[in-house]
Amino acid sequence: MSEEVYMAKCDEPGVGVRRVLELMDDKAREACNFKTVVIKVNFVSASRQLSATPVEAVEEYIKYLQNRCKNKIIIAEAPAGGGSCKDALERYGYYKLKDYDVEFLDLGEDNYEEFYVWNRNLERSVKLRVSKTMLESDYLISIVRPKTHDTVIVTLSIKNVVVGAILPGDRYKIHQGYKAINLSIAYLATLLMPKLSLIDGYIGMEGNGPVGGTPIQLGVSLGGFNPVLVDAAAAYLMGFDPRDVGYLNYLSQWGFACINPSQLKIVGLESWQSFQKQFQPHITYYSQLNWRLTPSENMKVEKELENLGVSLS
Numbered sequence: 143m144s145e146e147v148y149m150a151k152c153d154e155p156g157v158g159v160r161r162v163l164e165l166m167d168d169k170a171r172e173a174c175n176f177k178t179v180v181i182k183v184n185f186v187s188a189s190r191q192l193s194a195t196p197v198e199a200v201e202e203y204i205k206y207l208q209n210r211c212k213n214k215i216i217i218a219e220a221p222a223g224g225g226s227c228k229d230a231l232e233r234y235g236y237y238k239l240k241d242y243d244v245e246f247l248d249l250g251e252d253n254y255e256e257f258y259v260w261n262r263n264l265e266r267s268v269k270l271r272v273s274k275t276m277l278e279s280d281y282l283i284s285i286v287r288p289k290t291h292d293t294v295i296v297t298l299s300i301k302n303v304v305v306g307a308i309l310p311g312d313r314y315k316i317h318q319g320y321k322a323i324n325l326s327i328a329y330l331a332t333l334l335m336p337k338l339s340l341i342d343g344y345i346g347m348e349g350n351g352p353v354g355g356t357p358i359q360l361g362v363s364l365g366g367f368n369p370v371l372v373d374a375a376a377a378y379l380m381g382f383d384p385r386d387v388g389y390l391n392y393l394s395q396w397g398f399a400c401i402n403p404s405q406l407k408i409v410g411l412e413s414w415q416s417f418q419k420q421f422q423p424h425i426t427y428y429s430q431l432n433w434r435l436t437p438s439e440n441m442k443v444e445k446e447l448e449n450l451g452v453s454l455s
Contacts, residue, residue: 144367147375149411152344156198158363174211176280188225199342220249259326276307284336290351298373299339304330320433324388339369348421374401381420388433
């Protein structure tokens with residue numbers, strides 16, 4: 143897995159993603175070697191455009207693959223609440239992508255497999271239905287805009303895939319308190335890690351995200367083949383320490399990547415840390431920091447993870 147994070151300045155939606163792909167050269171065309179490419183976009187709401195992945199970012203990636211990729215491209219999503227996938231696709235201009243011969247998948251209608259995650263007592267007893275298409279994708283891509291969150295501080299490429307893969311009727315079940323949700327997201331990420339992450343950072347959301355926040359211009363787009371690193375860099379540019387984001391911290395502990403901002407390898411922007419903005423966090427931010435386990439809780443969880451085959455580096 144590549145350890146670089148690619149960054150480019152942007153002054154309109156999609157432009158930064160195109161520049162990031164150009165920095166990657168042919169590396170992101172690895173998708174052409176696979177039968178099916180699934181692009182997971184983010185429609186938390188079917189009515190608030192600021193909450194959604196800009197269609198321009200998705201179109202830039204599809205154009206990047208065009209004439210090189212003969213495989214099936216599926217755009218997958220299901221809004222978390224209020225409105226249908228069809229409503230969102232229409233409202234956000236996604237149907238124009240039919241010109242590229244893509245397919246649309248409403249994840250709410252997908253087949254599924256069942257997994258157990260943690261409850262408020264840190265017992266792995268909560269059953270969730272998870273999209274079979276997402277789990278079995280040959281090449282899974284996450285394309286999002288950077289947003290603050292009401293439970294896990296930030297929502298970026300990993301959370302988009304993990305929570306989005308849970309069938310809509312079950313998504314509420316993952317909300318079992320700050321400790322459990324971060325642990326559950328990290329565990330499911332080990333099963334659903336994207337092959338490529340792209341973050342269109344022209345306009346992000348700050349404040350009471352992931353739906354009710356306000357726009358903020360970051361002006362930097364990011365991409366890479368290690369989503370933990372990409373999300374860590376994005377969190378830093380939003381003004382947060384990625385080590386304070388529970389699910390990123392767990393994935394780092396489990397050996398997926400070092401998320402210390404001073405050790406990130408950045409391609410495309412010199413002095414990248416100077417582009418950091420301070421996103422206004424959600425009003426519950428300080429409560430959200432209470433995701434860390436006590437020593438006894440940690441022992442209990444580590445035993446369960448070992449039984450699941452999760453490597454605790």
